Amino acid sequence: MSINPELQGRSYPKGATYDVGREKIREFARAVKATHPAHFDVDAARALGHADLVAPPTFAIIVAQRADAQLIEDPDSGIDFSRVVHAEQRFTHHRPIIAGDELVAELHVDSVRGMGGGAMITTRAEISTAAGEPVATTISAILVRGEGQ
Amino acid sequence: MDFAELTVGQEIGSRTVEVTRADLVKYAGASGDFNPIHWNERFATSVELPGVIAHGMFTMGAAVQLVTDWAGDPGAVSGYQTRFTKPVPVADTDLEPGALIEVAGVVGALDAENSTARIDLTVTSGGQKVLMKAQALVKMA
Numbered sequence: 001m002s003i004n005p006e007l008q009g010r011s012y013p014k015g016a017t018y019d020v021g022r023e024k025i026r027e028f029a030r031a032v033k034a035t036h037p038a039h040f041d042v043d044a045a046r047a048l049g050h051a052d053l054v055a056p057p058t059f060a061i062i063v064a065q066r067a068d069a070q071l072i073e074d075p076d077s078g079i080d081f082s083r084v085v086h087a088e089q090r091f092t093h094h095r096p097i098i099a100g101d102e103l104v105a106e107l108h109v110d111s112v113r114g115m116g117g118g119a120m121i122t123t124r125a126e127i128s129t130a131a132g133e134p135v136a137t138t139i140s141a142i143l144v145r146g147e148g149q
Numbered sequence: 150m151d152f153a154e155l156t157v158g159q160e161i162g163s164r165t166v167e168v169t170r171a172d173l174v175k176y177a178g179a180s181g182d183f184n185p186i187h188w189n190e191r192f193a194t195s196v197e198l199p200g201v202i203a204h205g206m207f208t209m210g211a212a213v214q215l216v217t218d219w220a221g222d223p224g225a226v227s228g229y230q231t232r233f234t235k236p237v238p239v240a241d242t243d244l245e246p247g248a249l250i251e252v253a254g255v256v257g258a259l260d261a262e263n264s265t266a267r268i269d270l271t272v273t274s275g276g277q278k279v280l281m282k283a284q285a286l287v288k289m290a
Contacts, residue, residue, distance in 0.1 A: 024179075031179035032210030033166060036223050048222045057217065057226040057285070058210040062180055081184070082196065086205040088232045096224035 003078045003119040003144055008112040012070040014104040017130050018063050022099040025053045032056055055097035064125040064138040067105040079144050088141035094134045102130040117146020152264050152289040155256050161219045163253035166211045167246035168203055168239050176207040202236040208279060212252045212272045216285040228286035237274045250274045264289045
């Protein structure tokens with residue numbers, strides 16, 4: 001099955017809310033070997049002027065990849081997840097992600113480019129609070145390898 | 150750290166990240182990315198990889214700590230981007246690390262108007278560049 005070229009320009013609406021928990025921030029921070037106290041200790045985070053624990057700079061990938069799953073699991077997309085390679089990633093933080101945030105993501109398929117038998121797909125997740133405050137924009141380029149690639 | 154005292158090309162430091170397969174399992178759980186190429190040798194080799202490889206996002210996430218520590222506040226990192234150029238194979242070991250990731254950073258650009266510093270990271274494993282154009286934007290106080 002090949003990649004559906006009509007994916008370009010498609011959007012997927014905001015899905016379920018992602019509740020950012022303190023323990024998830026601590027778990028993610030440990031998983032990327034982050035040691036800054038603002039990820040672990042509420043008082044340390046507050047001393048820097050944050051309302052609660054601060055998520056590591058790549059934490060938004062959890063929310064972005066949940067949004068990407070809508071596209072990858074869309075039977076109409078033609079994407080075989082076992083052939084997906086992460087090619088490029090960008091994060092723009094409009095403000096830090098803080099424990100207690102309720103986040104939603106709207107996914108946009110910005111481009112689909114055929115490459116051999118595969119395709120490079122660029123998606124953008126606009127992450128905001130459930131109330132509509134912009135929090136982060138993430139851009140991911142994934143390469144779906146064709147047969148023999 | 151004072152923005153006025155920064156110069157382009159200035160080194161911010163370096164660090165070595167030790168990686169084991171247990172670290173990849175932890176990252177899979179923490180991130181929700183359970184792609185078997187990051188924990189299943191049999192599956193990884195069946196899709197023509199050299200073996201189990203680290204999540205690109207593990208490498209990206211671990212590399213930025215150098216910037217966070219330098220900035221003094223993880224909330225100051227307002228942007229971060231990279232290209233994933235080479236996989237990081239992680240060997241099946243008992244006690245020793247299965248891979249080492251070397252991270253070094255320099256001030257790549259300064260934007261006085263917005264008080265931001267761009268930190269350019271060099272990230273290698275086994276002598277190969279594994280991230281390309283790894284750049285973090287730090288909002289200075």
